[in-house]
């Protein structure tokens with residue numbers, strides 16, 4: 001058994017344990033009843049002078065330990081994220097409470113930390129930290145942020161095909177046209193529309209029609225370059241913007257895509273469903289025309305392609 005005297009001596013060297021109720025002061029009893037970590041560490045030696053009951057439950061016995069040894073993982077010295085530099089003013093005196101959020105490297109749990117420097121009873125400077133577990137709040141914040149990201153992405157994507165929806169197509173298209181105008185570089189617009197698509201819906205059903213639209217979108221994705229902008233403008237109408245593309249290049253691209261769509265067939269029961277498409281191409285050689293203007297030119301060419309027998313490419317001015 002330790003004598004009360006030897007207990008006192010020991011307690012002056014070792015961090016207090018509030019479980020040792022006979023020695024705990026009223027303040028320690030209060031600190032031990034908090035649902036937050038409270039610790040005191042020497043700002044110079046990093047020695048832990050006090051850790052409340054909540055802290056000990058989660059991080060263990062502080063006896064003879066430095067804060068970075070007990071509270072963090074894999075540290076061989078003071079942490080590079082230590083709050084000490086924020087706690088003193090230019091004269092090296094306590095500067096007030098510093099509030100920060102931190103993910104603990106040992107447990108992965110998030111804490112909101114209220115840190116301050118104080119002069120300890122023996123005059124040395126100590127860091128007092130009160131750290132409240134905010135892991136649940138962080139998880140909810142991250143879930144909300146992810147939901148917001150997804151909602152924003154969905155607002156720009158055509159749900160059926162995964163291509164840009166009409167809104168995103170115009171947003172991205174305006175940027176591409178501004179760049180083309182600045183650089184006076186060529187830019188092409190291709191519009192295309194599936195032929196007799198109503199018949200596919202009528203004969204095989206809307207669900208199969210949807211599968212055809214998805215297959216067409218996949219062909220589009222295979223053909224576009226990184227800088228191209230592909231979108232589904234609505235129904236069975238699609239459009240592409242091809243920056244830095246001359247008329248001959250745009251015609252080749254449209255013809256290649258037309259051929260791919262015509263050659264693609266979709267298995268449906270014992271039969272295969274095929275679909276063709278009609279294309280209208282418009283090119284502005286120096287980027288001087290706007291997107292609306294080019295789309296209406298491409299649309300007029302597309303109308304001619306339909307009129308001239310479908311499954312073909314026409315271009316503005318032809």
Ligand SMILES: Nc1nc2c(ncn2[C@@H]2O[C@H](COP(=O)(O)OP(=O)(O)OP(=O)(O)O)[C@@H](O)[C@H]2O)c(=O)[nH]1
Pocket residue numbers: 160193194195196197198199201205206207208209210213234235236306310
């Ligand atoms: N499955 C499916 N059908 C759609 C969708 N959006 C529009 N449609 C259908 O697409 C068809 C378009 O028909 P029309 O405008 O007559 O065109 P078309 O039959 O392709 O004839 P042409 O364009 O003249 O060759 C209609 O039956 C619409 O209901 C969709 O998201 N899914």
